[in-house]
Amino acid sequence: MKKLVSLFLAAMLAAMAFAGCAGSGTTKDIPAADSGAEASYTIALVPQQVGIPYFETSNDWAQKAGDDLGCTVIYTGPTSGDAAAQANIIQDLITKQVDCIAVSPLDSSAIAPVLKQAQDEGILVITWDSDIDDTSLRKMYVNCSTEQLLGEHLMQRLAHYMGEEGEYAIITSVLTAQNCSAWAKFATEYQEANYPNMTRVAYEPCDDDQAKAYSITQNMMTAYPNLQGVLGVTSTAPSSAAQAVREAGKSGEIIVTGVVEASVSREYLLDGSMQEANIWHPGKLGYLTIFTAMTLLNGDTLTDKQDIPQVGLVNVVDDQVIMTELLDITAENVNEYDF
Amino acid sequence: MGKEKFRIRLTLNQMVLLGTLLIILLTGTLVSHNFLTLRNMLSIFQQMSEMGIMALGLTLCILTGGNDLSAGTTMGLCAVITGVCLTSGMPVGLAMVCSLAVAVICGCINALLISVMKVPPMIATLGTQMFFNGVALVISKGNSISNIPESFYFFGQGKVLGIPVQAIVLLVLTAALSIVLKRKVLGRYIIAIGNNIKAAAYAGIDTVKVLFAVYILCSLMCCFAGNIQVARVATARADMGGVFLMQCISAVVLGGTSINGGRGGVGGTVLGVFIFAMISNIMNLAGASSFWQQFATGSILVLVVVFNCITEMSQKRIRVFSSREARKLRSKK
Numbered sequence: 001m002k003k004l005v006s007l008f009l010a011a012m013l014a015a016m017a018f019a020g021c022a023g024s025g026t027t028k029d030i031p032a033a034d035s036g037a038e039a040s041y042t043i044a045l046v047p048q049q050v051g052i053p054y055f056e057t058s059n060d061w062a063q064k065a066g067d068d069l070g071c072t073v074i075y076t077g078p079t080s081g082d083a084a085a086q087a088n089i090i091q092d093l094i095t096k097q098v099d100c101i102a103v104s105p106l107d108s109s110a111i112a113p114v115l116k117q118a119q120d121e122g123i124l125v126i127t128w129d130s131d132i133d134d135t136s137l138r139k140m141y142v143n144c145s146t147e148q149l150l151g152e153h154l155m156q157r158l159a160h161y162m163g164e165e166g167e168y169a170i171i172t173s174v175l176t177a178q179n180c181s182a183w184a185k186f187a188t189e190y191q192e193a194n195y196p197n198m199t200r201v202a203y204e205p206c207d208d209d210q211a212k213a214y215s216i217t218q219n220m221m222t223a224y225p226n227l228q229g230v231l232g233v234t235s236t237a238p239s240s241a242a243q244a245v246r247e248a249g250k251s252g253e254i255i256v257t258g259v260v261e262a263s264v265s266r267e268y269l270l271d272g273s274m275q276e277a278n279i280w281h282p283g284k285l286g287y288l289t290i291f292t293a294m295t296l297l298n299g300d301t302l303t304d305k306q307d308i309p310q311v312g313l314v315n316v317v318d319d320q321v322i323m324t325e326l327l328d329i330t331a332e333n334v335n336e337y338d339f
Numbered sequence: 340m341g342k343e344k345f346r347i348r349l350t351l352n353q354m355v356l357l358g359t360l361l362i363i364l365l366t367g368t369l370v371s372h373n374f375l376t377l378r379n380m381l382s383i384f385q386q387m388s389e390m391g392i393m394a395l396g397l398t399l400c401i402l403t404g405g406n407d408l409s410a411g412t413t414m415g416l417c418a419v420i421t422g423v424c425l426t427s428g429m430p431v432g433l434a435m436v437c438s439l440a441v442a443v444i445c446g447c448i449n450a451l452l453i454s455v456m457k458v459p460p461m462i463a464t465l466g467t468q469m470f471f472n473g474v475a476l477v478i479s480k481g482n483s484i485s486n487i488p489e490s491f492y493f494f495g496q497g498k499v500l501g502i503p504v505q506a507i508v509l510l511v512l513t514a515a516l517s518i519v520l521k522r523k524v525l526g527r528y529i530i531a532i533g534n535n536i537k538a539a540a541y542a543g544i545d546t547v548k549v550l551f552a553v554y555i556l557c558s559l560m561c562c563f564a565g566n567i568q569v570a571r572v573a574t575a576r577a578d579m580g581g582v583f584l585m586q587c588i589s590a591v592v593l594g595g596t597s598i599n600g601g602r603g604g605v606g607g608t609v610l611g612v613f614i615f616a617m618i619s620n621i622m623n624l625a626g627a628s629s630f631w632q633q634f635a636t637g638s639i640l641v642l643v644v645v646f647n648c649i650t651e652m653s654q655k656r657i658r659v660f661s662s663r664e665a666r667k668l669r670s671k672k
Contacts, residue, residue: 009357016364016375050629074626079633082582083483087572088386092623095379096371109485110572113496133485176483176576205481 040071043293044093045286046086046103047077048130048177049208053264054235055104057339058129058286065290065310073290074098081174081207083107090114094121100293102142104129108178112137124296128289130179135319139296142289143322144280147179151186153326154258154278155195158187158231161255161275165197166228169220171241171258173208173234180233183259187231201227206237213240221248232258238277242268262329262337269331277329283339284311285323292321351650352595355643356610363617371624379620381503385571387616388505389414389564391609393580394587395509395516396560398608399553401591402520404533404600405453405460407557409468410587413445414580416475418565421491422484422575431491435566442562445471446555454550475577484575495570505567509609512560516605529553533600589640590615595647614639 045062047055059075066073076093078085083106091114093101101118105111105127115137118125128142135141144150158168170187172180184203191198201224206213213236221227221244230245232238238258242265245254251273260277268274288311295302304316315322329337367374393410400407407413417438424434445467452463497504520526528549531539540546561580569575590611596603615636622632 005354006357009354009361012361013357013364016361016368044626076623076626076629079629080582082578083574083576084389084568084572084579085582088619089623089629091382091386092620095373095376095382095620096624096626097373107483107572107574107576110483110574110576113492113571113573175481 041099041294041297042072042074043100043102043290043297044074044076044096044098045128045289046089046093046101047075048086048104048106048173049081050075050077050079052208052236053261054282057261057282058289060286061283061310062286062290065287065294068310069290069294071290071294078106081106081209083110083176087111087114090118094118094123097121098123099297100124100126102126102128102289102293105132105178106174107176108133110176124293126289126293126296129285130177132178139319140292140302141320142285142292143320144179144282144285145324145326146322147182148186150278150326151183152190154183154231154233155187155190157276157278157328158229158255158257159191159195159198161257162198162229164195167199167201167224167226168229168231168255169202169204169224169227170200171213171216171230171232171234171237172203172205173236175205177234183233187233198229206234206240208234208236210236210240213237214244217241217244218248221245221250221254227254229255229257232256232260234258235260235264235279235282238274239264239268242274246271246273261339262334263339265329266334269329269334272331275330277334278326279329280323280326281337281339284325287311288314288321288323352647353607355646356593356595356607356614359639359643360610360614360617363614363621367617367621367624370621374621374624379624381501381506383613383616383620384506384509385503386620387612388503388509389568389571389580390583390587390590390616391509391612392505392512392560392564392567393583394590394608394612395512395605396557397587398591398594398596398603398605399516399529400460400557401588401596401598402529402533402600402603403550403553404536405550405553406464406588407449407554408461408464408584409445409449409471410464410557410561411580411582411584412468412472412475413442413558413561414565414568414583415577416445416471416478416565417442417562418569418575418579419475419479419484419577421566421569422487423478425488425491426484426486431488434491438562438566439559442558443555445561446558447551449558450547450551450554453554454547472577472581479575479577481577485573487569487573487575491570492573493570495567495572505571508563508567512563513605513609516556520604525549525552530601533597533602535601586615586636587612589636593640593643 062073076089086106094117101123112134115125125138126140127138131141170184172184188200202220204216206216230241232241238256238260242256245256256274257276259279265274265277291308302316302321307313313324373379397410420441421434421438424437449467452458453460494504528544532546568579591608592598593611594607618635619632
């Protein structure tokens, strides 16, 4: 009996193997809904990590864009800050033969080989939220803001609350994320040029993990008793930092600002443990990404100072599409925002 | 009587594994036309090889009744060493030798703690896990090392006769370790230690030497995995392999190796890794959220392990029952 079952299993597996080898190459997976009408584009939106509110909001608006523009948007990404896992996902998307891959890279060079593969297969590649080193591998980069502008703005607001003096620390996501590193760099340079009485005492990665950001802030408060400001350049850091500051009883004494969504920061802005959130609308970034992808897939281009529905004015500089709206969210206006 | 039952139990577990494999293959075909194509299968092999090679090393450790929680960070450390050596201009061969040397040192440290100082493996490797991670972070300053020379890409992106290089490496290593475990004396010693280390020592087995061999082999496997990943993503990071550890241990257990040691093999492990890789691939092809992947992987692991335990318990009961019967018969005489 057992022998029969084993033989049966072996035979089935062999049959599947032959079926696979005989299958000629890969074909497009046509979405079932469009079986009657003309096939619509499939765009894969790959974030740095799924489950983070920032990217989830981008996805919500990207799905809206999919409905508005008539395309299918797939949202999938790694569950941890693992660049190799992101490469695996992109590889599978290539097998799936999507029309466009829009990725926010975790590491500015780790996915270069798979993006090259995607390009060779004729799949449109764009980056959003964060860029890669080898820009020839992607058609366009959908940027939330010019890096220098954002970095300097972050520092200006932090300095405003700190009275332009004192010790501060910066918390970033992973050290290899191009976007956060660039903002931190420009912020620091701006501080060194304009606020000589401020000193940066620490620059730590929290790997986009709230618990890590929390403990990093606690450790920094212990290590630097004169710490006066914490700037979180990644969206998971400021609220955790604010929580640590609040529990230490130092709300208002230690300034907490950074890039974080309105909904996540509301509690901390209202009770004074965070002073300000400086961010763009992640949903609009997601929408813009899908809009850019569809424009490029249809063979058009975007123009500078174009006004895109739902998004607003964008600048187009070389191969970058840059949103122009930067929002400063404080306790006064936090309830006006829907993200 | 006992030996026959032993053989049946192995076959049962392997049948369950093959059955699961079949079900997943069928699911995959239903999900996407592109699933059962040669190209997608090769893609899966390419993605699973790193985890597979690490799981091979872990199988050896778990067979001895121990564990190597530092496997993930050893992979990261070796990756960083390779990265640093390659970007400082060393030829590929020399960089690999450095990386292998570091792996041997890591394995020796583990083995020293576990076999000589008799620290429980979980605790010892928990400590070395953090230690190796720290060393890797200090060397790489937490940054990822790019500009890996193209001559190195072969190991992670190259193909021989259409088959990804790392898949070939995985197959060769699986065959080699399978031979060692089944046909060589070292393999017998490993299983013996896993069953009862004290009895093995009294039987004259040099447990220290065997454990050194096992942990060094495990670290070498992690080194291979690390180098392959560096070649595949053309970057070296200290956190490489960190996420693999638990998945690899799960794959080893799924493949039929008992977590207490003394029973199991590398074939089952590779099947386990293949199953996990396929689940991941099918979910990606279906566009399903990555969270469902964790759910699916965990469910299958729990089901198979529970099934194994139930059959183990019933086999034990049969043996106890039959030995009681035999004793009754003897006393009647």
